[in-house]
Amino acid sequence: MRRRDFLGLTLATAAAGTTALPAHAAVPSLELTRPYRVFLQRGLSTGAWVTTPQTGRYTPTAAEWLQSSFTQPTFYERDFYNPALMSALPRNTPWGIAGYPRDDNNWASLNRGPAPGEQILWTPEQRANAKNLLTLNVGDEEQYSEQMIEWLRQWFGVIRTQLGDDVLVHNNQTGVLWPEPQMHTYIEYAKPDLLTTDWYHFQSSAPYETGNLTDPYDDIAHYRRVSLAGLDGDYRRPIAFGHYSQGFKGGANDAYNYVPSESELAFLYFMPWTMGARWVMYFRWELDPAVFLLNRPDGSHSPQFGQLANMVRQSRTLSPYLVRLLTQDVHFVTGVHRDPAGAVVPNRKPEWIDSFTPDPDGIVDVSSRDIGGANDGHPGDVLIGSFRPLPGVGWRPGRRAFMVLNGLIAPNPSGDFDATGGFAAGGRQEITLTFAHGKQLLRVDRRTGRLVPVPLRSSGRAVITVDGGFADLLILD
Incomplete structure (x- = not known):
């Protein structure tokens, strides 16, 4: 089935409900596209959001970071870098930026394109470690619009021009906020390297039929299918996909009174890997035990810290195999x-x-x-x-x-x-x-x-x- 989108682009859409690659995708002309090449070199991304010195809030030490097994510190507040943490980690540690170019008056939502001559990395410390910048998330959770797609196209172009092809650019959506036709248009016009989504399903201990919570499966299946169709919609140039895993307590109306179980936390890593994801980002590593999962009120690590470290460590062990597939x-x-x-x-x-x-x-x-x-x-x-x-x-x-x-x-x-x-x-x-x-x-x-x-x-x-x-x-x- 063919469709015409608002930008005048034409592409083939995947049939709703199917989870298999079409037969024609098995031909030798399938490309090893940029995101798959980069993840082949760098491994699966099992990162976590952490803050920056400018905020004055808690940041894990290098020893804590290594103990957690997370792979990619991702900075979501100005100056989008933590020199002390990064200098104490192994030299080739990948890092990321999220919510770019947020400022003090704008938490995340993208509201402009790049200014003429705008520098993506503006601090000496960022620029000195630019070769290890792995993913750069422009904006976060925006509504779909023609203007938004054009801004993202401009940002992605400037980032690639300044930083090269080894930085994977993307935007993040909430759940399945953008329907599949809009996602195809976004991919073909803006050409992201990665599709990511966030929605935090584990909010209480209310029974849900012993694991039969279908929404997380469907969220990942939505992005999987669109990413496989790829840059042209014909399955020959697929892009990568992933999601944010829950790093805070659940609870209705921000009650923050539910700590997800070990099996729930494991599911948030291994379900995406089973569907072919390349990127799972922990949202987020903060100290406040009234909200977040990794620390007790006295500052010591919670049991969930050890559970998550085990899950991430096992994910990294599978990585050399999964990145080839x-x-x-x-x-x-x-x-x-x-x-x-x-x-x-x-x-x-x-x-x-x-x-x-x-x-x-x-x-x-x-x-x-x-x-x-x-x-x-x-x-x-x-x-x-x-x-x-x-x-x-x-x-x-x-x-x-x-x-x-x-x-x-x-x-x-x-x-x-x-x-x-x-x-x-x-x-x-x-x-x-x-x-x-x-x-x-x-x-x-x-x-x-x-x-x-x-x-x-x-x-x-x-x-x-x-x-x-x-x-x-x-x-x-």
Whole structure:
């Protein structure tokens, strides 16, 4: 289907509801585009927003930063850099800018294009470390308009002219605020390198069918589909995508009385990786324990600090594999839950992700079993992502890659730092996969990065055990 947008650009739109690359995208002319080349070199981005010396507020020390395992300090207030922190970190640490060019009178929303001769990096410290600037987010959460797209086009052009092609430019949207036709127009006209979204779903301990919260899946699926269509809408030049993960307490009307559980926090990292994301940014690392997650009132680290460090560390371990792969398909295996009347009923399915169907060249059957107890022994949701290699990465012919997410997550009933439920182990599932063919199945150990053999029976059946909210990357030869 073809459409004509307001700027006179013509492109093919992806059909709503589909999660697979079209067949024609498998042709050799698929390009290794700028964002995929940069992430191939730098790894997945697992960054966090931190402030700057000008604000006078808390900034993590270099030791804390390294302990957290976050990869990319991202500065969202003037002067968009923290010289003391960056000088104490390893020399090649990537960094980012968000909400540019905000000032004291404008928190984030973009309200102008670049001025003639405007310098993107204006301090000596920024310029001295320009080679490690990885992402630059112009504006934040704007409404769509022709004027906004034109301003973004101008900013992206100036940034690339001054800083070169290794800085990935983007804007950030709230949820799915911009519908798909508008997103395609934005991509084709302004040519961002990265699509990002924010929406913070974990707001209370109210039951939501043992992990069956569909909106986060659909948010990422929306950006995944549009980014795959790419710069021309024909799937030959895809761009990257990612999202902001929740770094503050939930609560209606800014009550800030709910600390997300371990399984919920893990889900915010491993669900995007399963869909092919390259960028997950923690929003945000601040000290105030009445609002934010990483510190107790006495300033010591909360249990969530250690939980998140583990998730980020495991994400980084998967990074050398995932940056060589492009998402191809995403399928949803729907679990069940017990309703208030005691009946066992199916979960809801995300609107924009297809139900699992057998792949004659890959996985032909999936089943799961709750062994952690969070779902009373009943099967929870499972998300299956399949991948193909990017051009020129030296992937072995015939080798397949799959990521299997355990969607059986549960809330934190106590709602405080010392969570009494919702642990990843409580949502642990035994997931049985049947493959159409294959001689050897390998799992990437999320702690070491080593390839570990998974027993593959003559029937093609294999069993893996995954904690709630986490995912395993499997390679089939």
